[in-house]
Amino acid sequence: MNHSPKPNLRALQEHFFKSITSGNAAQVLPFIKPSHITEDARFKVYKNTSSENLYNALKITFPGIWQLIGEECARGVAQAFTVDIKNLPTSGSIDDWGRDFPKFLSTLPELSDLKYLEDYASFEWLQHLSFCAMDAEIFDAAELQKIPEDLIEQVTFSFHPSVFFLRSEYPIDQIYELLENPASSISKINLNDGPSYTILNRNDNHTNMLWVKQDYFNFASLLSKGSNLGEAIGSMQALNPEFDFAQSLGFILNKRLVSSINIPKV
Amino acid sequence: MSAPFAGIGLRSPHYQQIINARPKIDWLEAHSENFFMKGGAALNSLKILREIYPISLHGIGLSLGSAEGINDDHLTALKNLVDIIDPFLVSEHLTWNQIGGKYLPDLLPVPYTFESLEIFKNNIDKTQNFLKREILIENPSSYLEFSISTFLEPDFMTTLAKSTGAKILLDVNNIFVSSFNHKWDAYSYIDAFPQELIKEIHLAGHSIKELQNNESLKIDTHDDFVCQEVWDLYEYACQKFGNVPTLIEWDEKLPTLDVLITEAHKIYKYCKTHEPLAQT
Numbered sequence: 289m290n291h292s293p294k295p296n297l298r299a300l301q302e303h304f305f306k307s308i309t310s311g312n313a314a315q316v317l318p319f320i321k322p323s324h325i326t327e328d329a330r331f332k333v334y335k336n337t338s339s340e341n342l343y344n345a346l347k348i349t350f351p352g353i354w355q356l357i358g359e360e361c362a363r364g365v366a367q368a369f370t371v372d373i374k375n376l377p378t379s380g381s382i383d384d385w386g387r388d389f390p391k392f393l394s395t396l397p398e399l400s401d402l403k404y405l406e407d408y409a410s411f412e413w414l415q416h417l418s419f420c421a422m423d424a425e426i427f428d429a430a431e432l433q434k435i436p437e438d439l440i441e442q443v444t445f446s447f448h449p450s451v452f453f454l455r456s457e458y459p460i461d462q463i464y465e466l467l468e469n470p471a472s473s474i475s476k477i478n479l480n481d482g483p484s485y486t487i488l489n490r491n492d493n494h495t496n497m498l499w500v501k502q503d504y505f506n507f508a509s510l511l512s513k514g515s516n517l518g519e520a521i522g523s524m525q526a527l528n529p530e531f532d533f534a535q536s537l538g539f540i541l542n543k544r545l546v547s548s549i550n551i552p553k554v
Numbered sequence: 555m556s557a558p559f560a561g562i563g564l565r566s567p568h569y570q571q572i573i574n575a576r577p578k579i580d581w582l583e584a585h586s587e588n589f590f591m592k593g594g595a596a597l598n599s600l601k602i603l604r605e606i607y608p609i610s611l612h613g614i615g616l617s618l619g620s621a622e623g624i625n626d627d628h629l630t631a632l633k634n635l636v637d638i639i640d641p642f643l644v645s646e647h648l649t650w651n652q653i654g655g656k657y658l659p660d661l662l663p664v665p666y667t668f669e670s671l672e673i674f675k676n677n678i679d680k681t682q683n684f685l686k687r688e689i690l691i692e693n694p695s696s697y698l699e700f701s702i703s704t705f706l707e708p709d710f711m712t713t714l715a716k717s718t719g720a721k722i723l724l725d726v727n728n729i730f731v732s733s734f735n736h737k738w739d740a741y742s743y744i745d746a747f748p749q750e751l752i753k754e755i756h757l758a759g760h761s762i763k764e765l766q767n768n769e770s771l772k773i774d775t776h777d778d779f780v781c782q783e784v785w786d787l788y789e790y791a792c793q794k795f796g797n798v799p800t801l802i803e804w805d806e807k808l809p810t811l812d813v814l815i816t817e818a819h820k821i822y823k824y825c826k827t828h829e830p831l832a833q834t
Contacts, residue, residue: 294702297669298621301653301662308658319665321699323736325769330698330735333763333771334660341659377657380615380628381590423593449593493595 295319308335309373341382342370349386350412352467353393353405365396383420386413404458404479411460411486411497414452418488418495421450426491427548429541435551441518442552445511450490451545453509458482461499491544498543503528507536508545558608558642560821561801568811569599576606577815581642583801586613589639590631600639610643610754610799611636612723615657618677618691619650619664629684636685643754643799645690645723646681648674648711665700666710671717678718690753691715692723695731695760695774707732708746715751722747724795725756726788727780727803731772744791752795757788757821758803777806779817785824792825800825 295303303315313331320327343366347354354362369375369392377385390409399405426448435443454460459481466474485505487498500508503524510520517537524531540546558581564572572582582603589597603609613632616624636644649661664670682689693711705713715722724747733740759778763771780788780802788800802818809817 296621297619297665297667297673298653300665300700300702301621301650304662305653305656305658319700319702321701321703323699325735325765325771327698329765329769330771333697333773334662338658338660345659373656377659378655379625380613380617380652380657381587381631382615382657382659383587383591420591420594423598490594493598 304334307331308338309371309376311335339367339370342366342376345377345382345385346389349383349416350389350409352412352464353409355467356402356405356408356463357399361398365393365399368392368396383416386416389413404456404460404463407454407456407458407460408463411454411456411464414454414486414488415495415497418450418452418490421448421490424448424450424547426544427541427546432541432549435549439551441521442516444514444516444550445540445546446548446550447508447512447545448489448547450488450495451512452488453505453512454486454488455505456482456484456486458484460484460486461497464497487543487545489543489545496543500539503531504536504539507531507533508540511540557797558799559797559825560818561610561799562814562818563612563801563803563805564600564603564609565805565808566596567808568814569596569603571811573599573602573606575811577811579607579815579818581608581610581799581801583610583612583643583803584639586611586632586635586644587615589635597638604639608642609639610645610801611639611641612692613644613646614661615651615659616646616677616681617650617652617657618646618674618681619648619662619670620652620677621650621673622653624677624680625652629681633685636687643690643723644685644687645692645754647692647694648707648714649694661694663694663696663698663700666703666705666707668704671705671710671714674714675717678714678720682718682720688719688721690721690723692725692756693728693732695725695728695735695772697735697771697773699736706746708743712747712751721753722751723754723756724752724791724798725758726791727756727758727760727784728774730781730784730787731760731774734772740787741790744787744794747795749795752791752798755788755791755795755798755800756803757784757800775806776803780820785820788821789824789826797825 307313307316317327346366390406393409394406458479461484462474462477465472485500485502489496507524521533561581564582564584589600647661651658651662729740729743757780758776761773761775763773800821
């Protein structure tokens with residue numbers, strides 16, 4: 289006979305939540321109706337489904353991490369991540385979940401030798417954000433030629449919402465190539481080949497990874513943060529007197545990274 | 555004009571094929587949360603498909619049974635999607651999955667008490683007022699019952715629907731699964747609903763989890779064909795409820811589109827009161 293005091297719904301849901309996240313169902317079992325099947329066996333269906341759905345959501349967003357550490361290890365990592373309540377999803381849109389997973393990977397002693405994992409996971413998270421980003425128009429590069437010469441340096445650029453930047457100390461480009469194309473010419477990755485510079489964007493519903501030179505990356509990054517063209521060129525030339533701004537700007541426009549430009553009013 | 559009748563759940567591996575081939579099917583049901591993004595391929599596919607097929611939006615994350623109420627951001631995202639897609643049905647579950655600002659990705663059970671009824675009522679009222687439309691509530695598959703429940707599930711749902719104006723999405727596979735797990739009578743379950751409340755029916759496959767002592771639980775895995783017992787139940791439901799838009803849900807071990815559509819076309823066979831609609 290159940291002698292537990294009848295909880296209100298909020299208390300029962302708190303018990304249920306804690307039982308699922310801790311794996312200890314003691315708080316909720318007294319409120320499950322006895323039957324031909326044990327209360328614990330019944331409760332475990334929910335526990336297992338929640339765990340499996342969390343696991344699958346991470347696996348879908350971070351497929352490269354799963355390849356790099358293997359299914360068995362990844363399952364343990366996912367479990368360690370989700371056992372901490374603060375890492376659980378905060379909304380019913382589970383596709384938006386996983387932002388904290390890259391940082392979490394860097395805290396695991398068992399993975400401390402794989403120092404590139406955090407950056408590779410960040411790269412996969414940015415792919416996800418780029419894939420889901422708002423649609424926007426692409427700026428027509430020919431429009432730039434219509435701007436009066438004395439105003440051109442004051443032009444600022446609004447980048448497409450799907451554009452994201454990632455600099456890593458490690459050769460993320462080589463790791464990506466190896467994972468995507470195991471038959472590629474890359475047979476061994478030298479982690480000292482970094483840093484790598486990646487710009488992600490989405491064109492025609494496909495997410496692109498642009499592996500770029502440091503100059504292109506820094507120039508585009510400055511413009512994306514609001515520097516006007518003159519400021520960005522000045523900053524780049526201070527670092528590298530050989531900086532070719534025309535080529536870099538051409539790259540940014542040709543790769544359709546810009547949605548619009550802002551011309552100062554005279 | 556007739557309501558759309560035999561439909562399939564829209565899953566990402568099939569988006570492009572459906573857009574290209576426009577198979578003969580009356581309607582599609584999309585999981586709302588899969589399209590909460592601001593842009594990109596998935597949302598654009600759904601925008602194209604809505605021009606070809608009637609679309610229903612089916613949610614799994616609104617958590618209508620949460621004692622702490624529903625998440626305003628989630629509700630806003632749903633409203634934005636509803637405004638874009640203009641679905642002919644919007645549905646959610648008689649479950650909860652959110653508390654303390656955290657979300658568990660499962661459809662968790664609620665005790666059927668007067669307190670739960672009031673909480674569901676408030677959350678459904680808020681949802682319908684915000685969306686400015688009626689929603690449908692789906693009976694869940696369940697694996698446990700609460701000893702504190704004072705309503706039978708169909709009575710709870712009927713009372714809730716009548717007090718909110720919401721309607722019912724009757725998942726016949728869920729009835730079969732829950733009836734097996736709790737030793738309910740599935741046919742009496744169906745009999746308990748007034749005809750006018752049932753606005754959609756779901757069908758799906760399930761699996762069996764073997765337990766100790768030769769016991770087992772049926773699990774709502776959506777990973778197989780609809781079994782004969784569920785088709786029989788569906789046929790019975792059709793005799794009672796008539797022509798209700800009916801959907802094949804298939805999530806895991808997803809078959810080819812052709813197999814899925816062939817399964818959906820069985821709906822015509824078992825609901826003999828309905829003439830198939832021609833897809834143009």
